Amino acid sequence: MNATPDDAPVLLRREGRAGHLVLNRPRAINALNHAMVRIIQDALDAWERDESVATVVLTGAGERGLCAGGDIRSVHDDVRAGRAAVAATFWHDEYCLNARIARCPKPYVAVMDGIVMGGGVGVSAHGSVRVVTERSRVAMPETGIGFVPDVGGTYLLTRAPGELGTHLALTGAAVGAGDALLCGLADHHVASERLGEFTAALADADAADVVREFAAEAPEGELAGHREWIDHCYAADSVEEIVDRLYAAGDRHAKEAAETLLAKSPTSLKVTLAALRRARELPSLEAVLEQEYRVSCAALASPDLVEGVRAQVVDKDRRPRWSPADLAQVTDADVARFFEPTGRGGLAFSG
Template structure:
């Protein structure tokens, strides 16, 4: 069975991820097929809209195929990983500027690479089952696929918080933080898709969306932003440890569980995205890191501990965030040996 279904119905072109046993993890082949389909529909005047969704009720897409990347890295095949990320990032940028509306139905788990093929789309729909997160620091990566740019759109300094902790946003949080636009109960998605295919008019589905509940993050945003606005991640951690707030105690635990190198680079990448905005610039910076993540970062060890051996006991290259130097952060963000990312 194919991992992806691509077809047309009336004025709507439809992409469905069909790899439910792997939580629709995004393989290299899936990336290339999505890009090819989108390019072909650019010249097809019968296609007015594109929809992207998943067969699973559990997950839209839980991220990239990190097991495949791990296996390549363990063979010291770093080129294949770089090629995957180059093609994936090119797709993310392409989707963000696609001239026809793309409606992404972000039902279930949406993480990492799944955010990249949905949250950059023009119309983003979430449900009561939606859980969006960027847990990359926990496996020795950084929030990528252009998400360091997306994170700067969240109110205050929630972006740094979300990127470092991997906090799971519900539907209301996702809308509040700029990762989604509309809420719909999951049992109404079929009607929304059918209506769009039959009418070919986005206005006809507007009445099918509902008002989301209040974002949980909105009530702590000011407090979180005060801490995460600090100039260094070391200062953020000091303030968090002084706080008695439940969210702060949880944040310390999650950040300390991640790769110290990844956390330091994540903080730097979000700050750079604030200074130099735009998805394409963010993707270029992120690519510098992921190009080195297998050989010089903690990616292989992070995936081993989380997915391969599942011992949840990664042996990171650094004992703590305080042990990572600015020079090491800058080294991980230098132009990669294979050349910079071209979009």
């Protein structure tokens, strides 16, 4: 596959035996749109068949991060304009790409430097070699925009130790390198100042050898020290009980977590908890992505997604008006609706 124009949303280039994918929307912290998904998919199609390509390397342009997530403003605009099907098609192709990355037969080295959130996690944390730096801030912040963790996020977070994944999914908290490693969202830490050398070395050396040369001990995380209250509080069967336990834990951090939850979309919180519990019982990433697709399509008909994006991204008043506004008003039937068949068919995994 030939190199792309400098203004393409994903830059493709070859360096020795490494094929490089560079997310290239730095002003938007490389937020992922449908065109980018298609470019990455086509590059993987070509490079998986090309025996001269030994390694795929994912990085982000600019200084702020790999990827701030999916282009949620476009989703907001599509729903407002009555084009929900456009957003659903984007998610269909994005989730199929997430599965494709997980199945990539060649080392897929994701450099998770800086901000890595939502869709950015989807194109990186399913890779076989996931590298964080001391600058990394990794999160699934969907409950804050009236949405639910997707892109295989519920698969990844249910496999974190104890209830750490539940804590991260519900609060949307961002974690650094040490905690990303603890939660299984990354594999190795490389100092940001060495990333240039690291990616250059992948041109003519085995990815595993390069990782051994450059990996270093990560900065200490915070979550391990909070496992006692996290595991107890988030093991509850309902969001209401989780909040009650957090307030009763007698820990400042637990109280802050409770207050964080009460600012999120009540519907999103309840659907997210149900999605996590269901994902634990599903047999594969593909099965979880199928569930996430049903949930995401249902969210297109929920008022909270448009309202959450309006408050956080469009108007930026940070004052969403959730509907319903309280956890007690979100019924079991409201939650169950998100898991019903979409009417759009399922995901079309290939490769």
